[in-house]
Amino acid sequence: EIGTGPYYAVVGTPYCYSTCGGLDINENFNVLMTDGKTPINNLYAVGTDSMGVLFSEKKPYVTFGGAAQGWAFTSGYLAGGIIAERILGN
Numbered sequence: 873e874i875g876t877g878p879y880y881a882v883v884g885t886p887y888c889y890s891t892c893g894g895l896d897i898n899e900n901f902n903v904l905m906t907d908g909k910t911p912i913n914n915l916y917a918v919g920t921d922s923m924g925v926l927f928s929e930k931k932p933y934v935t936f937g938g939a940a941q942g943w944a945f946t947s948g949y950l951a952g953g954i955i956a957e958r959i960l961g962n
Contacts, residue, residue, distance in 0.1 A: 884941060897922045901951035918951045919944035 895917045896904045902911035903922075920943075 882945070894921045900954050901947065916951050916955065918947035922947060 896908055897917050898904060898911055900911070901916045901918055901922065902913075903915045903917050904911055922943075
């Protein structure tokens, strides 16, 4: 038995629309300076703008491909929560 909702669905079509690369971020989605360590205050990146973190053993993210659409949804959701906590002072 699945139980009662609410349930949400997203209709998507898989296709190649970008390259995997982009800005380095930390675990809070802050864009990092060129030293790869120092976060830029109040600058966040999600989705394919931050996919440079996905395919490196030095980054705190998965190391497999096929993740662009899932990463866009997930990173946007997670970063939104982090930003909301920061604004609310939590």
